[in-house]
Amino acid sequence: MTGTLAAIGAGLAVIGAGIGIGRIGGQAMEAMARQPEAASKIQTAMIIAAALIEGVALFAVVVALLQG
């Protein structure tokens, strides 16, 4: 039972990460379309933000792995 709950918890955390990184990607694309000359700076910032959000999501996955 704890295994299933752990898996559900990990899935929920990943939903949050998916939404967050999706929004970052979308806004980054929009910004790159508005100002193509800033594209590389925007891309770098996008990757950093995505890595940080993924870090938070993987916190939850680690806890889920420990429990289940």
Added chain:
Amino acid sequence: MSLRLLIKQFGLLTLALLVSFQVVSASEEHAKEDESFNPSEFILDHIKDSHEWHVITKEDGHHVSIPLPIIVYSKNSGLNAFMSTKLAHGHIYKGFQIQHEGPYAGKIIEVGEDFHAEHQQAKEEHAHEDHAVEASEAHTEESDHQAHSEDEVYLPLDFSITKNVAMMFLAALIMLVLFLSVARAYKKQGISEPRGLQGFIEPIILFVQNDIAIPNIGEDKHHKFMPYLLTVFFFIFLNNIMGLIPFPPFGANVTGNIAVTFVLAFITFLITQFSGNKNYWRHIFATPGVPLWLLPIMIPVEIIGMISKPFALMVRLFANITAGHIIVLSLVSLIFIFKAMWVSAVSVPFTLFMDVLELLVAFIQAYVFTLLSALFIGLAVVDDHH
């Protein structure tokens, strides 16, 4: 001395080390009894550290692995060093045994002489279980067996050269060869157009300096911290990449081991604390603009913030790399779960895609770790602007 000579020397040294560890077929195990494939055990085995380096499993189930030295220090018998072949298949050598289940699973514990004798007897008893006469004795042996697992079991200090340690040594060796030869070339030529290996390393070093160190630490102070940032960047990047190559001497999950990432984050923590100037400590213990009655709340919060930043560094690197390995291993074990050929037509392209993504993640995680380290160091050395 030229680069070629250096590489030859290091290559010979590595070869000598490998030969002395008796590379071929030194440890073989018989196939397990159950036919069914257990994916979680398969995956966890590949993620975890081990005392021998598994090369290949032959078709009849024999495992071929490179044994690694075990170095343990116990309170009773002092420093012991021996090859891991002595402890294969659950043997007991000099009182040490690798536990496979129970509370000390995966660790080397020290078992006493009596435990050894009765354990041997219990094994023999179990072998003759169909004999009614010995069945009752087997019961008492079993209960004694249980009691011994609660007895004093000493955990010796384990300094073994395990798979992860050996690969970290290899990464350090590669980094030494790379950077010493590049430094030597610069000393000979001076600052001129880079040739060969320099042309490959120099842009990366300049990238770490211009995009990571200078924006976060500042033009005037970043020189002191560049060696650490470069070391950490290349160490993490090399180990991530080497963890993706499936055969020895690569393929150990170094950065996915929380002890390794803990030490990296701890070193970053130490460097930030020891280079913090008065401004930094003032911000933690007497944040300007905060009334005195709020300080008992603010100080613990600031201290937690001080510790949680390296903690996040540790967990981020560990979880990203381990998750990547688990995904690749799961996709491959799909083939073995379905036991059908057509699954490989689906699974292998997916695995290839995930592996390429893991290459990107390897670089990004090294970059993010170094960037955040530089950011924390920069926060600690920033001058007061008020």
